Amino acid sequence: MRLMLAEDDMVLRDGLTRSLVQSGYVVDTASNGQEADHALSVQNYDLLILDLGLPKLDGLEVLRRLRFRDKATPVLILTARDSIEDRVSGLDFGADDYLTKPFDLSELEARVRALVRRGQGAHSNVMRHGPLTLNFAGRRAYMNDQPLDLSARELGVLEILMMKAGQVVGKDQLVDKLSNWEEGIGHNAIEVYVHRLRKKLEPAGIQIRTIRGLGYLLEKEQ
Numbered sequence: 001m002r003l004m005l006a007e008d009d010m011v012l013r014d015g016l017t018r019s020l021v022q023s024g025y026v027v028d029t030a031s032n033g034q035e036a037d038h039a040l041s042v043q044n045y046d047l048l049i050l051d052l053g054l055p056k057l058d059g060l061e062v063l064r065r066l067r068f069r070d071k072a073t074p075v076l077i078l079t080a081r082d083s084i085e086d087r088v089s090g091l092d093f094g095a096d097d098y099l100t101k102p103f104d105l106s107e108l109e110a111r112v113r114a115l116v117r118r119g120q121g122a123h124s125n126v127m128r129h130g131p132l133t134l135n136f137a138g139r140r141a142y143m144n145d146q147p148l149d150l151s152a153r154e155l156g157v158l159e160i161l162m163m164k165a166g167q168v169v170g171k172d173q174l175v176d177k178l179s180n181w182e183e184g185i186g187h188n189a190i191e192v193y194v195h196r197l198r199k200k201l202e203p204a205g206i207q208i209r210t211i212r213g214l215g216y217l218l219e220k221e222q
Contacts, residue, residue, distance in 0.1 A: 001046040001116050001159070002026040002177045006036035006062065007078065008054050016049070019105060020112070024139045024152055024159075026180045033057025040066050044176070045073050046116050052079040052090065060093055067094040074115040078103070113137060127162050129218070131204045134162055143204050150200070153178060153185075157193045161208065161218040170215035 003025050007013040010031070017027050028043070030036035033054035040048065040062070048066070052059035063075060075095045079086065087098050096118075097111050113125065113136050125137045133142040141148040141158060150158065156178050161169055171187045179185050194216055198208050209217045 001156075002028070002043075002180070003047045003049060003112070003116075004028050004030065004036065004039055004043075004045045005049045006030040006033070006054060006059065007049070007051045008032060009051075016105075016108070019109070023109060023112075024155060025112075026156075026178060028180050031055075033059060033062045036062050037065055040071070040073070041069065044071070046119055046177070047112060048073050048075045049112070050075055050077050050095075052077060052086070060089060063090070063093045063095060072119075074119040076108075076111055076115055078108075110137075129162055129165055130206060132162075132201065132206055134159060143201075148200060150197075151193075153189075154193050154197055154200075157190070158197055161216060165218045168211050168214045168217050173215070 003020060005013060005016055005020070005027055007016065007029070008031050013029055013031065017029055020027050028039060028045075030039055034056040036050070036054065037057055050059050050063060054062065059077070059079070063077075066073060066075070076097045076099060077090045077095045078099050078101060079090075080101045090098055096115055099108060099111060117125070117136060125135060127134045127136070131144045133145070135142070139155065141150055141155060157174060160174060160177055171190050174190050175185055175187065178190075194208060194210075201208065207219045209219060211217055
């Protein structure tokens with residue numbers, strides 16, 4: 001899942017980025033409101049983590065412009081502004097959740113997981129597909145209750161395919177969600193990750209079909 005983190009405090013921004021990447025997310029960052037607004041206008045994200053006190057363009061204006069473009073990107077506001085009026089303003093402008101600084105990292109990560117799940121239409125930390133189980137909180141996959149040895153990229157591909165089970169997922173969509181500004185991947189890399197996943201899933205009867213010219217399809221449970 002690809003996130004945008006808009007935060008002007010460099011120490012906090014770098015620390016949150018490292019933590020989110022370790023949790024398996026792809027993260028782009030912006031240090032001011034103009035950068036964030038531009039990124040959000042050209043790229044789709046699974047979640048925006050937004051500081052209200054951004055320079056150049058206030059966080060509420062970034063949020064207003066995002067919703068004006070009719071984008072339903074989930075938004076988690078981070079701010080030192082803790083008044084009721086500020087919270088109401090953020091929610092009225094279209095934010096989905098609100099966390100006041102200072103905050104506990106584990107709480108932020110839990111809220112991130114909840115908002116990403118909600119944005120993808122999932123309602124639990126655990127997703128099942130036959131004998132395959134994906135635990136979002138622990139970032140682990142299990143086959144018949146036994147841990148699957150997956151790389152971070154393999155897990156990312158599997159997560160996207162499971163959320164879209166029964167639907168075709170294009171290579172471009174996988175590239176988009178698994179790349180960030182600093183580290184892009186190509187179609188050939190996606191083919192490698194899918195090939196590795198097939199070898200690990202097919203012994204349990206789980207099929208990832210290639211739909212020529214379109215992408216990949218994780219077949220629905222029989």
